[in-house]
Amino acid sequence: MSYLLKEKPKKLINENGLRLDGRKRLELRPIKLKVGTLKNANGSAYIEWGRNKIIVAVYGPREIHPKHMALPTEARLRCRYSMAAFSTPERKRPGPDRRSIELSKVIKEALKPALFLERFPKTAIDVFIEVLESEGGTRVASITAASIALADAGIPMRDLVAACAAGKVDGQIVLDLNSAEDMYGEADLPIAMMPRKKEITLIQMDGKMSIDEFNESLKICIDACDKIYEVQRKALIEKFKV
Amino acid sequence: MKNKKRKTEMEIREIVTPGQKISPRNKRMGDNVFVEEGNIYSERMGLVEVNEKRVEVIPLSSVYIPSQGDIIVGVVQDVTPTSWVVNIFSPYTAYLPVSRAFQNLRESEKLELNKKIRVGEVLVAQVEIAGYGINPILTLIGKRLGRKRKGRLIFVNPAKVPRIIGKKGSMINILMKETGCEVIIGKNGVIIVNCEDEEKEALIHEIIRKIERESHTKGLTNRVEKLLDEKLRKCKK
Incomplete structure (x- = not known):
C-alpha cells in the first residue's frame, strides 16, 4: 500500500534506478492469468497484473437484443468496462461514467480486428469486464484478459491480443506504469497488439514525449507484448492440461 | 491395420491457441483453420489433427450454428398462426412451419396449433433449411423425429x-x-x-x-x- 500515494512523491525513481514498487525500469509487474473462472459464461478469464484484479466474461455469439442492433453481415461486438465501487482507494461511484464509457469503446476496438465477426451475422458477442481492484494500467490488463476469454469462448480469432503500457517518469522511459507513475509521471502510452504479425490495435498517449522517446516506448511495449502473449498462451493451454 | 493408423493420428494431437501456426500451405484445409501469407493457422482453441493430406482443428468449445440435415433437440418457445418458434440453444431461433410438422392437417386443426404442440414441449427435429445468417427451418417429418415427453x-x-x-x-x-x-x-x-x-x-x-x-x-x-x-x-x- 505504501506506494499508493495521495500526494506527489519527490522522486518516482530512486538513485539506484528502482521504482516505487521496487521494479527496475523495464520490468513488468507479475502477471497471473486464469482461464474459465466463470461457469455461466461461454468464456471467461481472471487476471492479476500487479495489484490489478480483473474478471472478464464473454457471452456469445448469441441472439442480439434489441433486435434492431443486429448487423446483416457480421456479429456485433459489445464491451462493457466497469469498475467496482471498492476498486479504488476512494470509493468510486458505481455505474458507467465518462471514463468507463470511453474505455469500453477503445477496448472493443482493440479486440475487434482479431475476431472473425463475419462468421456470425445478426448475432451479438458480449464482453463484460469487471475491475475488482485497480492499480494503473487496467485497460491493457482488461484487453489481455478479454482476448483469452474470447478464445476460451471458442470464437474464431486471427490472433490473441496482448497489451501493455510504457511511459515517461522522472525523465526516464519506463515499462508498465503503476497508478502513481500514471498520475505523476510525464507521459503514458498504452498499446495493444496482435503479436504474430505485430499489428497494433490500440495506441493512446497522454502527456508529452519526444519522437525518440516515443519510439523507444513503442519498442519496449512491443517486446513486452511478446512476453505477455506467451503468458496468455500458457494460461489457455493450462486449462485443458490433463 | 486400421487400428494402427488411428493410433498414429491420435498422437499428433496437440492443443493450439488462436493464431498459432500449424503448417505451411501444402495440405488441404479442414475446419477451424485459415491461411495467411502461405501458412495455415488455427483460428480457435482446439486440438490439431494433421495427416499427410489434411489439417484440421477440433474445437474445445463452441456455440451451435445450424446446418442442413442436423438432428437437433429443441424446446418450443412460441406458437404463431403458421408455425412454431423453437429454441435450439443457438444464436439463431428456429421455425417449424405447420406443413413440416404435420402432413394432412385438417383446416379446423390449423386454427388450433397451440393444442397440437404446446409451448415448452421438447422436439427432436431435423434442420431442413439453414444458411448464412438465416433463421433455420425445422422439420418433424422423418425417422425418429417428433415430440419427446419422457426423459x-x-x-x-x-x-x-x-x-x-x-x-x-x-x-x-x-x-x-x-x-x-x-x-x-x-x-x-x-x-x-x-x-x-x-x-x-x-x-x-x-x-x-x-x-x-x-x-x-x-x-x-x-x-x-x-x-x-x-x-x-x-x-x-
Whole structure:
C-alpha cells in the first residue's frame, strides 16, 4: 500500500534506478492469468497484473437484443468496462461514467480486428469486464484478459491480443506504469497488439514525449507484448492440461 | 491395420491457441483453420489433427450454428398462426412451419396449433433449411423425429457432441447397450436420456459430464466402459 500515494512523491525513481514498487525500469509487474473462472459464461478469464484484479466474461455469439442492433453481415461486438465501487482507494461511484464509457469503446476496438465477426451475422458477442481492484494500467490488463476469454469462448480469432503500457517518469522511459507513475509521471502510452504479425490495435498517449522517446516506448511495449502473449498462451493451454 | 493408423493420428494431437501456426500451405484445409501469407493457422482453441493430406482443428468449445440435415433437440418457445418458434440453444431461433410438422392437417386443426404442440414441449427435429445468417427451418417429418415427453435433458457444449457419439457411434453405443436406456443426442448439444429407472439416468448424466470434461484426452472410450461397468455392478447390488 505504501506506494499508493495521495500526494506527489519527490522522486518516482530512486538513485539506484528502482521504482516505487521496487521494479527496475523495464520490468513488468507479475502477471497471473486464469482461464474459465466463470461457469455461466461461454468464456471467461481472471487476471492479476500487479495489484490489478480483473474478471472478464464473454457471452456469445448469441441472439442480439434489441433486435434492431443486429448487423446483416457480421456479429456485433459489445464491451462493457466497469469498475467496482471498492476498486479504488476512494470509493468510486458505481455505474458507467465518462471514463468507463470511453474505455469500453477503445477496448472493443482493440479486440475487434482479431475476431472473425463475419462468421456470425445478426448475432451479438458480449464482453463484460469487471475491475475488482485497480492499480494503473487496467485497460491493457482488461484487453489481455478479454482476448483469452474470447478464445476460451471458442470464437474464431486471427490472433490473441496482448497489451501493455510504457511511459515517461522522472525523465526516464519506463515499462508498465503503476497508478502513481500514471498520475505523476510525464507521459503514458498504452498499446495493444496482435503479436504474430505485430499489428497494433490500440495506441493512446497522454502527456508529452519526444519522437525518440516515443519510439523507444513503442519498442519496449512491443517486446513486452511478446512476453505477455506467451503468458496468455500458457494460461489457455493450462486449462485443458490433463 | 486400421487400428494402427488411428493410433498414429491420435498422437499428433496437440492443443493450439488462436493464431498459432500449424503448417505451411501444402495440405488441404479442414475446419477451424485459415491461411495467411502461405501458412495455415488455427483460428480457435482446439486440438490439431494433421495427416499427410489434411489439417484440421477440433474445437474445445463452441456455440451451435445450424446446418442442413442436423438432428437437433429443441424446446418450443412460441406458437404463431403458421408455425412454431423453437429454441435450439443457438444464436439463431428456429421455425417449424405447420406443413413440416404435420402432413394432412385438417383446416379446423390449423386454427388450433397451440393444442397440437404446446409451448415448452421438447422436439427432436431435423434442420431442413439453414444458411448464412438465416433463421433455420425445422422439420418433424422423418425417422425418429417428433415430440419427446419422457426423459431428462442434459446440456453440453456443442463442440463435445462428436466425442459423446464417438467414432462411428462407439461411445453412444456403449452407453445405450450397457444401460438399456434411450439416448438421443442433438447436434446442438442437447441430449435426451430416457431410462426406466432414475438411477441409471443419473449415471448416464454423470458419465456424459465426464466425457465432456475429458473429451480431449486419450483412451476415453475404454475408461468410460470401465467406469460404466463398475457403476452398473453397484446399481445391481
